[in-house]
Each structure stands twice: as structure tokens, then as C-alpha cells.
Amino acid sequence: MKKVLLLGASGSIGSQTIDVLLKHKGKFDLVGVSAGNRVENIENLIKNFANLNYFCFKNEKDYDEFLLRHPEKQAYFGDEGLIKIIEDSNADMVVNALIGFVGFLPSIKALKLDKILCLANKESLVVGGEIVNSLLKNGHAKLYPIDSEHVAIAKCLYNKKIEDIDKILITASGGPFFLLDKEKFNDITPEDALKHPTWTMGKKITIDSSTMMNKCFEIIEAHYLFNVPASKIKPIVDRKSHVHSMVIFKNRDIYLQVGPSDMRIPISYALFEGKPDNGKYFEDVEINTYGKYEFYPMDYEKFPLINYGYFVLKKGGNSGAVLNASNEVLVNAFLNHKIKYLDINKIIDKIMSTYAFIKNPSVEDLVKTDKEVRKLTEELIEKGK
Ligand SMILES: NC(=O)c1ccc[n+]([C@@H]2O[C@H](COP(=O)([O-])OP(=O)(O)OC[C@H]3O[C@@H](n4cnc5c(N)ncnc54)[C@H](OP(=O)(O)O)[C@@H]3O)[C@@H](O)[C@H]2O)c1
Numbered sequence: 001m002k003k004v005l006l007l008g009a010s011g012s013i014g015s016q017t018i019d020v021l022l023k024h025k026g027k028f029d030l031v032g033v034s035a036g037n038r039v040e041n042i043e044n045l046i047k048n049f050a051n052l053n054y055f056c057f058k059n060e061k062d063y064d065e066f067l068l069r070h071p072e073k074q075a076y077f078g079d080e081g082l083i084k085i086i087e088d089s090n091a092d093m094v095v096n097a098l099i100g101f102v103g104f105l106p107s108i109k110a111l112k113l114d115k116i117l118c119l120a121n122k123e124s125l126v127v128g129g130e131i132v133n134s135l136l137k138n139g140h141a142k143l144y145p146i147d148s149e150h151v152a153i154a155k156c157l158y159n160k161k162i163e164d165i166d167k168i169l170i171t172a173s174g175g176p177f178f179l180l181d182k183e184k185f186n187d188i189t190p191e192d193a194l195k196h197p198t199w200t201m202g203k204k205i206t207i208d209s210s211t212m213m214n215k216c217f218e219i220i221e222a223h224y225l226f227n228v229p230a231s232k233i234k235p236i237v238d239r240k241s242h243v244h245s246m247v248i249f250k251n252r253d254i255y256l257q258v259g260p261s262d263m264r265i266p267i268s269y270a271l272f273e274g275k276p277d278n279g280k281y282f283e284d285v286e287i288n289t290y291g292k293y294e295f296y297p298m299d300y301e302k303f304p305l306i307n308y309g310y311f312v313l314k315k316g317g318n319s320g321a322v323l324n325a326s327n328e329v330l331v332n333a334f335l336n337h338k339i340k341y342l343d344i345n346k347i348i349d350k351i352m353s354t355y356a357f358i359k360n361p362s363v364e365d366l367v368k369t370d371k372e373v374r375k376l377t378e379e380l381i382e383k384g385k
Contacts, residue, residue: 001026001027001028001029002027002028002029002092002093002116002271003028003029003031003051003089003090003091003092003093004021004028004029004030004031004032004091004092004093004094004095004271005031005032005033005054005085005086005089005091005093005094005095006018006021006030006032006033006034006095006097007033007034007056007082007085007094007095007096007097007098007103007106008034008035008036008095008096008097008098008099008103008120008121009033009034009035009041009045009097010035010036010037010038010039010041011036011038011097011098011099011202012200012201012202012205012263013097013120013146013202013263013267014033014035014095014097015041016263016264016267017095017097017267017271018030018045018048019264020264020267020268020271020277020279021049021271022048023279023281024268024271024277024279028093028271029049029051030045030049030051030052031051031052031053031054031089031090031091032052032053032054032055032056032085032089032091033045033052033054033055033056034055034056034057034058034081034082034085034098035055035056035057035058035062036058037058037059039057039062039066042055042066046070053073053074053089054073054074054075054076054085054088054089055070055073055074055075055076055085056075056076056077056081056082056084056085057075057076057077057081058077058078059077060077060078062077063075063076063077063081074088074089079102079105082098082102082105082106083105083106083109086106086109086110086113086115087109087113091115092115092116093115093116093117093118093271094106094110094115094116094117094118095118095120095146095267095270095271096110096117096118096119096120096121096124097120097121097146098121099121099123099202099204099205100121100123100204100324100328101123101127101321101324101325101328101370103121103123103124104121104123104124104127104128104366104370105363105367106121107119107121107124107128107132108124108128108131108132108135108363110141111132111135111136111139111141111143112135112139112141113141114139114140114141115141116141116142116143116144116273117141117142117143117144118144118146118267118270118271119143119144119145119146119270120145120146120147120267122145122147122217122218122221123217123324123328125217125220125221125224125225126217126220126221126312126320126321126323126324127320127321127324127366127370128320128321128361128363128366129220129221129223129224129320130224130316131363131366132224133224133227142273143225144269144270144273144274145221145225145266145270146263146266146267146269146270147218147221147266148244148245148261148263148265148266149170149171149218149222149244149245150218150221150222150225150245150266151244151257151265151266151269151270152171152243152244152245152246152256152257153168153170153222153225153226153245153247153257154225154226154269154274155257155269156245156246156247156255156256156257157226157247160247160249160255162226162227162228164249164250164251165228165232165247165248165249165250166232166248166249166250166252167232167233167234167247167248168222168226168228168232168233168234168245168246168247169234169235169236169245169246169247169248170215170218170219170222170233170234170235170236170245171235171236171237171238171241171243171244171245171246171295172209172212172215172235172236172237172238172298173196173197173198173199173209173237173238173239173240173241174197174237174239174296175196175197175209175210175211175212176192176193176195176196176197176210177192177193177210177302178237178239178296178299178302182301182302185302185341185342186340186341186342187341188210188341189337189341190207190334190335190337193206193207193210193211193334193341194206194207196209196210197239197241198239198240198241198261199241199261199263201263203335204328204331204332204335207331207334207335208327208331211303211305211341211344211345212235212298212303212305212306213305213306213308213327213331213344215235215298215303215306215309216305216306216307216308216309216323217309217324218235218309219233219235219306219309219310219313220309220312220313220320223313230309230310230313230314234298235298235306236295236296236297236298237295237296237297237298238293238294238295239294239296240294241261242258242259242261242289242290242293243256243257243258243293243295244256244257244258244259245257258290258291259285259290260282260285262281262282264279264281265281268281304345305344305345305348308323308348308352311352315357316359317357317358317359317360317361318355318357318358318361318365318366318369319352319355319357321361321366321369321370321373322351322352322355322369322373323348323352324370325369325370325373325374325377326347326348326351326352326373326374326376326377327344327348328374329373329374329377329378329381330343330344330347330348330377330381331344333381338381339381339384343381343384347377347380347381347384350380351373351376351377351380355369355373355376356372
């Protein structure tokens with residue numbers, strides 16, 4: 001039985017991970033969870049998982065209140081708490097379903113402690129893909145992605161050689177604005193951008209999917225996960241999100257993975273370490289639903305942010321941390337109606353052309369970069385008002 005620590009249990013991936021764990025109670029033992037602002041479901045989790053004893057809260061107030069109710073449990077709070085809970089809970093497996101940079105240091109800690117890391121927090125690879133891979137190479141940790149596209153690619157690559165790949169095609173739904181005139185982009189509101197055509201996800205990734213920053217991150221993620229050069233990784237649009245990604249091999253075999261848009265599939269792939277779990281999450285699939293394919297090229301003019309995926313992989317160093325930090329601040333500002341939709345692109349362009357480059361950053365350098373770029377982005381937002 002694998003002992004599991006779930007970081008970000010209150011989020012979209014976190015709650016779907018709970019669903020999968022409940023389905024396979026004999027195989028996994030949930031020993032610890034973290035939550036941010038949404039702490040309502042914690043009591044339910046305690047009822048459902050007998051050995052759940054470690055808890056981390058974003059806010060000290062929630063931590064205090066929790067310990068008053070449950071003095072017998074072990075609890076922590078804040079960013080440091082996310083590290084302490086990994087150290088103390090003695091889990092075999094850490095599911096990192098945190099959103100944004102806050103997930104980076106927990107990923108590093110899990111890898112340093114030789115855990116099995118089930119990684120939804122793609123920002124960890126965007127910020128520090130080189131460091132993550134060197135920890136994997138030099139230690140005994142394992143990493144399994146929780147991302148529909150990358151799990152699809154991993155399935156297509158089963159028993160295949162990386163050198164036989166001609167191209168990896170990462171599918172994108174195109175988001176809500178694929179057919180919208182570019183001239184109208186500046187009128188896009190957060191409410192418009194939160195209407196994803198095919199997936200229901202947390203707010204930040206939904207905005208990233210509309211700007212294609214999510215696809216940009218996924219190009220970086222694919223490079224670090226599969227050790228494939230950026231030139232062989234391309235986005236392609238499948239408006240229905242039925243094809244989760246594909247691989248074209250040099251002999252022109254095309255492998256693709258199709259199926260419902262349901263994150264429990266990639267989550268179970270990671271929890272079961274790449275083996276089939278045979279869990280039935282929905283009624284039988286109707287093959288004709290998934291048998292008709294229609295692909296479109298990515299529109300790089302409408303969605304220029306996607307190019308930063310290639311930029312970051314070419315430039316390396318701290319450029320991914322810079323991109324991630326500015327994007328996080330800008331998405332938050334857009335969601336709070338502080339900036340217009342296209343300001344996200346404009347300010348990212350400004351920051352990406354001026355930041356202080358560090359060639360071989362340490363983890364500490366990346367933390368410093370993140371802090372400085374957040375401040376700089378806030379200043380540019382203020383200036384633009
Ligand atoms: N959602 C999807 O379908 C999907 C698909 C593929 C990949 N991913 C990736 O999975 C990750 C999680 O995405 P999501 O959509 O599940 O996001 P989400 O719904 O916003 O959940 C994020 C989780 O992180 C917690 N959190 C946020 N900031 C925190 C902080 N400062 N300290 C402690 N906890 C914090 C949140 O707590 P509260 O909500 O309680 O504040 C929540 O539990 C992201 O990296 C995303 O790119 C998501």
C-alpha cells in the first residue's frame with residue numbers, strides 16, 4: 001500500500017485525485033494533505049481516510065483553528081509548512097497539485113527525499129526543469145506527470161525509443177478565442193476567458209489556456225519529461241480535445257491517445273506509476289465519438305505567447321522562472337480586472353526582453369528571480385494605470 005501526500009487537495013486536480021484515491025482505497029493510503037484558502041472539505045477527508053494525520057494550511061488562522069479541533073493531528077502552515085509536511089509525513093508518493101511557483105520548492109524537496117513525485121504542477125518544470133532532471137538522474141526519485149497531453153505522449157511512447165521520434169504533436173483545444181478576431185482581443189473579460197470549451201479546471205490554468213501560455217508551458221514540460229529537442233515538439237489544434245496528443249515516428253507510424261477529457265485518467269496514470277489501473281471512471285466510451293479527427297494549425301500571430309516555450313528552451317538559465325513569475329502576477333491582475341487581456345502579452349514581452357539573465361541558476365537564484373520579477377511586474381502594472 002503506497003502512502004500518499006497530496007499537496008493542493010482543495011483544488012481541481014486535488015479533488016479529482018481524492019476521487020481516484022477513494023476508488024482504490026486498498027492500494028493507497030492518504031497520510032497528508034495541504035489546502036489553501038478552501039479548507040471546508042478537510043473534515044470530510046478526515047472521515048474518509050483513517051490514516052490522514054498530516055495537514056498543511058496556507059493561512060495561520062486555519063492552522064490555529066484546525067489544531068483546536070484536532071490537537072491529536074500534526075499540522076503546519078505557509079510555504080515552509082509545505083516543506084515540513086514532506087519531511088515529516090513519511091509518504092512514499094507526493095502528488096503536487098499546487099498551482100504556480102509555490103509548487104516548485106515542494107517538488108525539489110520531494111525529489112531530494114527520493115519520493116515518487118506525481119507532478120501536476122507543471123510550473124516546477126518551467127521554472128527549474130534542468131534542476132529537476134539532474135535530481136532525477138543523480139538520486140532515486142521518480143517523476144510521473146499529471147497532464148493529459150504528457151500522459152498521452154508517455155502512452156504513445158510505451159516500448160518506443162526516443163531516437164525514433166520524428167515529432168511530438170501536443171494538442172490544444174484552441175481555447176475560447178481561437179475563432180475570435182485579433183482586433184477584439186482587448187475587449188476580452190475574465191468571465192469570457194474563464195469559459196474553456198472542453199475542460200473544467202482551476203482559474204489560473206484556464207486563463208493560461210486562453211492565452212496559450214499553458215501550451216507554451218507544455219512544450220517546456222514535454223522537453224524535460226521526454227528529453228526531446230524543442231524542434232521536434234509542436235502544438236496542433238483539436239477543437240474537441242478528444243486526441244490528447246500524438247507522436248509521429250520516423251517510419252511514419254502515427255500513435256495517438258484518444259478518450260474523454262477527464263483528468264482522473266492522467267491522475268491514475270501517475271498514481272499507478274504508468275501501469276493501467278483498470279478503474280472505470282465513466283460509462284463505456286462510444287468509439288465514433290472519438291474516431292473523427294479534425295486538426296488545425298496553431299495560430300502563432302493570435303497567440304504569440306506560445307513562442308516563449310521555444311525561447312525558454314533555447315535560452316535556458318532563469319528565463320523560465322522569469323516567464324512564469326510575470327505570467328502568474330499578470331493572470332492574477334487580469335482576473336481582478338486590474339489590467340486588460342492584451343496587457344498580459346505586452347508586459348511579458350517587456351520583462352522577457354529586459355530581465356537579468358542567470359546562466360546556471362541554483363534553486364536559491366530561482367527563488368530570488370521569482371521574487372524580483374513579481375515585484376517588477378507589479379511595478380509595470382502600476383505604471384500602466
Ligand atoms: N485543473 C486541471 O484540469 C489541470 C490539468 C493539467 C494540469 N494542471 C496543473 O495542475 C496544477 C493545479 O491546477 P488546478 O487547476 O488544480 O489549480 P487550482 O484548482 O487553483 O488548485 C490549486 C491548489 O493549490 C492551492 N494553493 C494555491 N496557492 C497556494 C499557496 N500559496 N499556498 C498553499 N496552497 C496554495 C490551492 O488552494 P485553495 O484553492 O484552497 O486556495 C489549491 O489546493 C497546476 O500546475 C496546473 O497547471 C491542472
